[in-house]
Amino acid sequence: MKIINLKDLTSNAYTRIIQRSFGFNEEIMPKVLEIMESVRSDGDKVILSKYQKRYGAGNYVSIQVTNSEIKKAYEKTDKKVINALKQMIQNITAVHKVQLPRRIDTVVQSEKGITVWREWRAIERVGLYIPGGKAIYPSSVLMSAIPAQISGCREIIMCSPLQQDGQIPEATLVAAYMIGLTKIYKVGGVEAIAAMVYGTKTIPSVYKIFGAGNSYVTAAKLVAQKKISIDMPAGPSEIFIIADESANPAFIAADLLADGEHGEDSACVLITTSRKLAQQTIKEIQKQLPKLSTASRARESIKQYGLFAIVDSLDEAVDFTNEYAPEHLEIMTKNPEAIAEKIQNAGSVFLGDWTTKSAGDYANGANHVLPTGGMAKMYPPLGVDAYGKWMQIQKCTKQGLSTIRNTIEVIADVEQLPAHKNATSIRFKN
Secondary structure: OOEEEHHHOOHHHHHHHHHHHHHHHHHHHHHHHHHHHHHHHHOHHHHHHHHHHHHOOOOOOOOEOOHHHHHHHHHHOOHHHHHHHHHHHHHHHHHHHOOOOOOEOOOEEEEOOEEEEEEEEEOOEEEEEOOOOOOOOHHHHHHHHHHHHHHOOOEEEEEEOOOOOOOOOHHHHHHHHHOOOOEEEEOOHHHHHHHHHHOOOOOOOOOEEEOOOOHHHHHHHHHHOOOOEEOOOOOOOEEEEEEOOOOOHHHHHHHHHHHHOOOOOOEEEEEEOOHHHHHHHHHHHHHHHHHOOOHHHHHHHHHHHOEEEEOOOHHHHHHHHHHHOOOEEEEEOOOHHHHHOOOOOOOEEEEOOOOOHHHHHHOOOOOOOOOOOOHHHOOOOOOHHHHEEEEEEEEEOHHHHHHHHHHHHHHHHHOOOHHHHHHHHHHHOO
């Protein structure tokens, strides 16, 4: 953990930090394409063969989670976990309910006798990818599924990776059960994305896929865009902290480690105007790190994509932030609101010392499915609006069409499309 001046970053180091793990998608793409093609061709057979070989045919009997498996998971889950999930459901629902667009958009009368408007429709069938593997994410079930339910999606498909026993983690199943999800499938990684794109005998194809994952999952979602829609390229987690001398180094260290423990490919960045603060933060990391069971992952993420940089001013920090476009942005300065007003590109912004990233990850109701790898420059955080689309509607009376008849016929001539012209002209021949 070395402190440097931001302006002294070499070109190679700058590229590595800006691209972070997202830059490796091209390297893994051939393998991703190979897996997706195998699932497209052979469906359930490929999935069953791979997972029965990995977990044993006795453990992996079916791709879909059974009611008895869900019931067993619920009975084994601690009541404290149940109560925590209830509060999360309450807060996530409250935040996302207000995001539901009104069903009919503003009706515009462009000419007398002509009206144009839009109407909201939920996407009928959506797929949720709930990450797993190295960690357990019941929170991601709630973050992905509750907005889908509020939007009105008729069919919600959920896929999630398995633990060593060949089962989806109990807490993940319980979260799904508590909000009424029933179509849950025991498959993760590229296979899960491919199954939801192409469909198999067991897993239905969907119209849009939601959820974060590792680099392979993100690459698979990018391939999926050739056939269906995705929420965003949400890959390995990342945190970016802007701080001045007023910030608490212990808090900064804790929040950096909270993101780093997701995986070796996570990114942890501190940009500060205070060298003393940066030094104190590194000391705090060294103090807190050995106490974590996830220390090896956090240490590696800081080594690969970490940055502790000094800037001459907060404006310089803002400029770099907007170029980096972080997934999570924490602003720990004397006046964080003033800094936030200058931020153009960030997934989710956390203001002040007491707004830890963990609050947004779990319990304050904000959504934690966010754009990564610089995609916050063009993608928003996940919300209810992502689960639907606007359908455009228009109506012309005879009088209304007559007011634009000449324009239609002239432009149809310019574009050399006589049938377009005739479709209007024929209505006025008699």
